[in-house]
Amino acid sequence: MAGDSVWVLGASMTRFGRYPDLDAVDLGARVCLEAFTDGEVTIHDMDVMAAGTLFQANTSMGQRIQKQIGQTGIPVFNVTNACATGATAIRTVYLAIKAGEAEMGLAVGVEQMGKMGLLAGGSKVEANLYEPSGRFGAVTSVDGVLGTATMPGVFAQAGMAYAYENDGVGFEQFAKVAYKNHLHSTLNPLAQYQKEFSLEEIMGSPIQSYPNTLLMCCPTGDGAAAAVLVSEERLLSMPKRVQKRAVRIAASVLTSDPYVESGQVQPDVNTLTRNAASQAYESAGIGPQDLDLVELHDCFATAELIHYDNLGLCETGGAGDFIDSGAPFRDGSTPVNVSGGLISKGHPIGATGVANVFEVTTHLRGEAGDRQIEGARVGLAHVIGLGSSCGIHILEKSS
């Protein structure tokens, strides 16, 4: 008898990088068709679709992709949730299946950023006449005067706050995270960059927002990823070879940031991740020690380090020791970001949260090629969108 689990049936992603001759619709359509082929289904099997993009959020992305892959009249949810956009698309389809309104659905995330450069913080605007405006009655632009709102700086501050509260965390520990992810990316043909850098090169590359140097920051880029989700009942009606490659979603969680005192000046990326992790572990009936691999949101090296603690991968306060011990390297006890992570695989924002589900799925199927984590049975995919949202999916190999 079928349970009520939801499964990943098919998945695909483009290599992340630069696609100046294609548009976001092309990238999205390509991965949707590939995900159908991967799951041995067609658009006619889909009951629902969710499409995630951040920078083209008001463009009916899902419907525009349908015009390239098949307009069957199914409901489309166009979703956006900052860097958690892709995970939100997956969770939307998951919920539709859980609710019994759909047997099968398509989640796609896509972004075309080009060389967008530094995100957030705005530009320097000198006022001709000082007139208060906005919620804070600002008379001129405040970025760079009342601290930083840019992403490398905000996440640097998140990391340094952890360093203030915990011993054994400093510039070198943060840099080791980037060393690891660049190293891992050399095995991933889908990564935007596939180049190893020494720790010295990473620490010596231009400082963006100390302690984050250039090689400790994710790039901007283009890319797309898609996943086909299916109910257990429908899956059991499909050919054995399809069932065998399906991966069970043991947990699907989305949280927002609860009130914390400092939240009005510094987005809190910790509490919502901790809340999501505890819900996800409870739902999956496992603990962090059971994870064979983790793809987490390393938009900056400082972010990855604090998420070791937020996801319970290390002892409380022990993220510095965790990276120093080698545990998150691909040959360590808890491989983290074996894809190269956002730092080197890339971070086309809307695609990221689907791409890390693709990555974990590929390992659990044993199809990850040179970067395969041997014998992987359980993996976790995590994303954070500032504002804030956290998405976590725990996936399990079919038994």
Add this chain to the structure above:
Amino acid sequence: MPSVQQVPIVDYLRIGARPYLRAAECEHCSARYFDRRNACAKCGGVEFSNTRVSNHGVLRSFSIVHRAAPGIPVPYVSALVETNDGTTVRSNLVDCPPDPEHVKLGMKVRLTTYVAGIDDVGTECVAFGYHPN
């Protein structure tokens, strides 16, 4: 000769003889906000009163920003300060060399103000920062 007009860079900075930051404090749970709130994000209370935030605190986190939007002078130190009365404030650390040898987590800091710009009619914009105490 009329004195130079000055305006604060944001309305929660109160300038004058003894500058300070003003917060709206929830009358139910004492959570503080630098902007207006329809209801308290912590407890849902809807009554607020203005309060004065301590000018003294410690450096809880920072980043030394070397890359910013065009026109913003770099490097500068973006600081998260926890005031002695428990409110977190973000601003620049000033009067301190912007390098990790001089900027130390946990260092005591104090609010300061300075003229950050002047507009076409000669009005000065007063900004706040924190300097080592």
